[in-house]
Amino acid sequence: MEELLKKRRTxxxxxxxxxxxxxxxxxxxxxGANSMTMSAGRNLGRKFSEGARHxxxxxxxxxxxxxxxxxxxxxxxxxxFKPVDQHELVSVTENGARQVSLVFRDCMIRQAxxxxxxxxxxxxxxxxxxxxxxxxxxxxxKKASLEIKHAGENACLKVLTVEA
Amino acid sequence: MLEMTIHEKACxxxxxxxxxxxxxxxxxxxxxxxxxxAEVGNCIACLSCSYICPSGAISHANHHEVQxxxxxxxxxxRMEKFL
Numbered sequence: 001m002e003e004l005l006k007k008r009r010t011x012x013x014x015x016x017x018x019x020x021x022x023x024x025x026x027x028x029x030x031x032g033a034n035s036m037t038m039s040a041g042r043n044l045g046r047k048f049s050e051g052a053r054h055x056x057x058x059x060x061x062x063x064x065x066x067x068x069x070x071x072x073x074x075x076x077x078x079x080x081f082k083p084v085d086q087h088e089l090v091s092v093t094e095n096g097a098r099q100v101s102l103v104f105r106d107c108m109i110r111q112a113x114x115x116x117x118x119x120x121x122x123x124x125x126x127x128x129x130x131x132x133x134x135x136x137x138x139x140x141x142k143k144a145s146l147e148i149k150h151a152g153e154n155a156c157l158k159v160l161t162v163e164a
Numbered sequence: 165m166l167e168m169t170i171h172e173k174a175c176x177x178x179x180x181x182x183x184x185x186x187x188x189x190x191x192x193x194x195x196x197x198x199x200x201x202a203e204v205g206n207c208i209a210c211l212s213c214s215y216i217c218p219s220g221a222i223s224h225a226n227h228h229e230v231q232x233x234x235x236x237x238x239x240x241x242r243m244e245k246f247l
Contacts, residue, residue, distance in 0.1 A: 077228075081208060083187055083188075083203075083206050084203055084205040084206055103208045105228050105230060106230050106231050107230070110230070111230065111232055149186055150186030150210060150212070152186075152208075152210025152211060152212040153210065153211045153212060153215050154209055154210050154211035154227075154228075154229065154230050155208050155209055155210040155211070155228075155230070156210065157186045157187070157208055157210065
């Protein structure tokens with residue numbers, strides 16, 4: 001138990017360091033900071049999804065991403081969301097891209113940012129965009145983006161778009 | 165099921181909740197000059213409305229509260245391999 005508590009403290013310190021690091025590089029690198037974290041996330045997504053099942057179904061691909069995250073001990077709770085007046089979870093844009101809204105609940109990035117008083121939607125949040133882009137490139141073989149539509153105190157709403 | 169209520173007497177009609185809600189859960193009643201919950205089914209429980217409301221008029225029930233990862237032993241056990 002003592003060993004676990006020690007590791008818990010280490011985890012907290014690591015995440016706080018990550019938040020401080022991301023907040024520190026943003027004023028120096030500007031938009032480059034987002035590219036850097038996005039790229040790191042994409043590499044991680046590709047690496048984790050190397051042995052993932054391939055599918056062209058967006059909802060199945062999202063489930064595969066969830067499975068990959070769980071298998072790699074990453075607890076990022078998310079779920080597909082649709083407004084009441086929308087019939088299907090997946091919508092298709094004018095240029096044929098498929099979109100689905102995702103609600104992210106338990107997120108250690110958000111918790112780390114709040115603990116240090118950093119704003120949301122910064123470069124560290126962009127890492128998740130990169131992760132989804134990397135993982136979905138492997139699973140579906142298509143380009144994907146994860147746009148932050150709303151960053152809330154208890155949950156975030158993001159829109160996942162997979163190109164046609 | 166998630167519940168959301170606006171305490172009518174506390175609401176000042178500032179409409180900040182309408183502005184912050186990403187899923188358009190609220191409407192504004194012009195007659196009473198107060199916000200009302202229009203579609204609770206759209207609520208994602210981000211709690212932004214509740215945090216931004218100057219008079220603390222909005223409350224939620226039966227929703228998922230985020231877990232502080234560093235206070236969760238189960239989480240720490242699973243994250244061990246990254247440390």
